[in-house]
Amino acid sequence: MNTTVRKASMFILVFLCQLLATAAPQSPAGESPAARIAGEVFADGEQMQYLSLLSDEIGSRLTGSKGAERAMQAVEAEMKRIGLANIHREPFAIPVSWERGQAAASLITFGDRPLKIASYTWTPATAGPIVGPVIEIGAGRPEDVERVRGKLKGAIALSTPSGGSLDELMYNVYHVAQLEKDLKEAGALALMIASDKPHAMLFTAPIEFKARLAALPTVSIAHEDVGLLQRMLARKEEVRVQLDVRNTVGGSFESANVTGEIPGREKPEEIVVVGAHLDSNDLGPGALDNAAGSAAVLETARAIKSLGLVPRRTIRFVLFTGEEEGMLGSNAYVRHHRDEMDRTVAALIMDIGAGKPEGWFSMGRPDLDAQIDELMSTYKNLGMSHIEHAAFAGTDNAAFMAEGIPTLVLLQDETSYFPVLHTVADTVDKADPRDFASCVAALAATAYAIADRPDRFGRRLTVAEVRKLAAETKIDAQWRAVGIWP
Ligand SMILES: [Zn+2]
Known part of the structure; x- marks a missing residue:
């Protein structure tokens, strides 16, 4: 390199440094907040570290467990480090405490063959080891139970639900509590539910909502073992199973939501809630359900703060607990903040x-379509275009929705999600860092845009409109089951 060239390149280097120095703190002219936020998330986002902290370092976070408490402490510490305002816990009561104990089952008709089972959460222990004949009840619909009612006394019922569609899934979630009461009345001792997971994986969830104890001891049984039982039953043989489940059930306890804020610069009294549930089930570390959502909420806060962006309205970050037991934390949040509901712009x-990410669930609100399309156009390269109008009460938007508040749930490719949901295999490796970054970027850019737009996003529905929406989307029965609807 000769001197002239060196001088010229030095000049260029100095010029570039100056350019970078002036560009870094402020945005280049014309760069939108959505672009800055997405850039921050993709280049410097900490979502994978948050995911690893919650699911690798802490592990399962069943509401009321040590893991859940450690996760709440970790979130509070991170909110402080990020520099959020008004960080605090909002406690709420849970009526029944539950702890998993040993669970074992064996097929005793042919020797003593162990069966792969795991207890559902918030289900009782068996009265010591119990033995009974296995009676199949199909999908467990009322007519299925009627068909075998005479054989249920002293029996262990086996149900094989099909959960192919969202409708079927929601039916399964919302009908098992009543099924168990019917089975108990008919004299059944316990219920085994076929797991729909691959490779002998087991599933868990509560049966009742509002953390009430289920009517019967209930276990998930590997579908390979269900096949074995069914083949033996098909030979018209009596198939007897021994079941020994040792869960511990106790009195009420306190859990909490953890919240922190970026106060708005112009309309701090108006609030955009960005939330996810921090709790998980306890067979695995709940990476996708829902350390991922929790990590996305934390990264939304971190990215916006680190860019020095201050929106017109307040963004309130809420990590809920008790979601898996029937959205208890988000229901408690809405009860505690009822006087703010008119000022709550969106959740x-x-x-x-x-x-x-593929788009947004608008939860039965076509009136929001134009505004959602406008939001998605600000981050068009994330590949999101879909607005799903179907409504369901399966996560923490439900209580907000019943209040008439616009609620958006990120619509995502579910391929990696359902096979491992509530299983031992819901681990960090299931998250693709680039896909996950796209989710976080969409959540963060949307939160900021809704909080910062001059006019309000959507509007709160009137009570009459909410009733109409509930009837149209058939969501009222689900709201009733979780106690957010009369
Ligand atoms: Zn979840």
């Missing part, structure tokens, strides 16, 4: 793992 919720 953004993430709870479908880390698969790539």
Whole structure:
């Protein structure tokens, strides 16, 4: 390199440094907040570290467990480090405490063959080891129970639900509590539910909502073992199973939501809620359900703060607990903040793992379509275009929705999510860092845009409109089951 060239390149280097120095703190002219936020998330986002902290370092976070408490402490510490305002816990009561104990089952008709089972959460222990004949009840619909009612006394019922569609899934979630009461009345001792997961994986969830104890001891049984039982039953043989479940059930306890804020610069009294549930089930570390959503909420806060962006309205970050027991934390939040509901502009919720974002669930609100399209056009390269109008009460948006508040749930590719949901295999490796970054970027850019737009996003529905929406989307029965609807 000769001197002239060196001088010229030095000049260029100095010029570039100056350019970078002036560009870094402020945005280059014309760069939108959405672009700055997405850039921050993709280049410097800490969502994968948050995911690893919650699911690798802490692990399962069943509401009321040590893991859940450690996760709440970790979130508070991170909110402080990020520099959020008004960080605090909002406690709420849970009526029944529950702790998993040993659970074992064996097929005793042919020797003593162990069966792969795991207890559902918030289900009782068996009265010591119990033995009974296995009686199949199909999908467990009322007519299925009627068909075998005479054989249920002293029996262990086996149900094989099909959960192919969202409708079927929601039916399964919302009908098992009543099924168990019917089975108990008919004299059944316990219920085994076929797991729909691959490779002998087991599933867990509560049966009742509002953390009430289920009517019967209830276990998930590997579908390979269900096949074995069914083949033996098909030979018209009596198939007897021994079941020994040792869960511990106790009195009420306190859990809490953890919240922190970026106060608005012009309309701090108006609030955009960005939330996800921090709690998980306890067979695995709940990486996709829902350390991913929690990590996305934290990164939304971190990215906006680190860029020095201050929106017109307040963004309130809420990590809920008690979601798995029937959205208890978000229901408690809405009860505690009822006087703010008119000023709550929207609730953004993430709870479908880390698969790539495809659009938004508007939960039965076509009136929001134009505004959602406008939001998606600000981050068009994330590949989101879909607005799903179907409504369901399966996550923390439900209580907000019943208040008439616009709720957006991130619509994501579910391929990686459902096979491992509530299983031992819901681990960090299921999250693709790039797809996950796209989710976080979409959540963060949307939260900021809704909080910062001059006019309000959507509007709160009247009570009459909410009733109409509930009837049209058939969501009222689900709201009733979780206690957010009369
Ligand atoms: Zn979830």
